[in-house]
Amino acid sequence: MTPLSGYLLVAALLFSIGLAGALTRRNAILVLIGIELMLNAANLNLIAFWRYGPHPEALTGMIFAIFSIAVAAAEAAVGLGLVIQIHRHAHTTDLDAINRMKG
């Protein structure tokens, strides 16, 4: 097994764990945690391909991962703001109980 496939396997496992968390948990914040894990697994792939790719001096993969980290931070801020507002409105963060968009 090459080192790159080891990193790719860990990233795939982490992505699947995040996907399972996002699909099975009831709490909206835990769903966001699952999405963060999936984003991080993708970042690990980007960095691993950058490191073992043919032109690491071009910095493409690492710059992409840095932008991805910035976008993920914005996503987390907006997502958690939405969760707080939904909790204030519906008095729950249970996604099975929030089943309509009308206020």
Next chain:
Amino acid sequence: MSWAFYLIAGLTVAGGLAAVLLKNTVHCALALTVAFAGLALFFLQLDAQFAGFAQILVYIGAVAILVVFAILLTRGSETPKDGVFSKNWFAGLAIAAGVFAVLGWAVLQSASVLPRETAAPTVTVLQIGNALMGRYVLPLEIVALLLTAAMIGAVIVAMHEKEGSK
């Protein structure tokens, strides 16, 4: 494959598993921090020092704290009496297992064509700064705009509405 790789991989996967499996939401957030730290160690091991320290600053420093704040503000740490997993948890688990099977199969099948060990690249912060200010200056500006818009949007969304006023 060095022992450090297996150690960090075990730490990261254990943190990720604990983050989605634990009952108490605060414990989930702390396990998530462990997973983020493991990923930062991976980045450092892959000679991406700048990305590794950005991961520590942004994820452990900001996102994890934000998650803990959201949990405490929504009183999400109280375990609901009908379990923490949704009604269709089995379908979600099956989808995730299927995705992992496909991804793992693809990685193992393509192992022979993946690039082998290469010499470690030397990347200085000066190079990254030059790249960000030269070739990637437009994406940098767009990310700056996105962050500003996200911050204003998050504040407006979470702002407290006064009773009776719209």
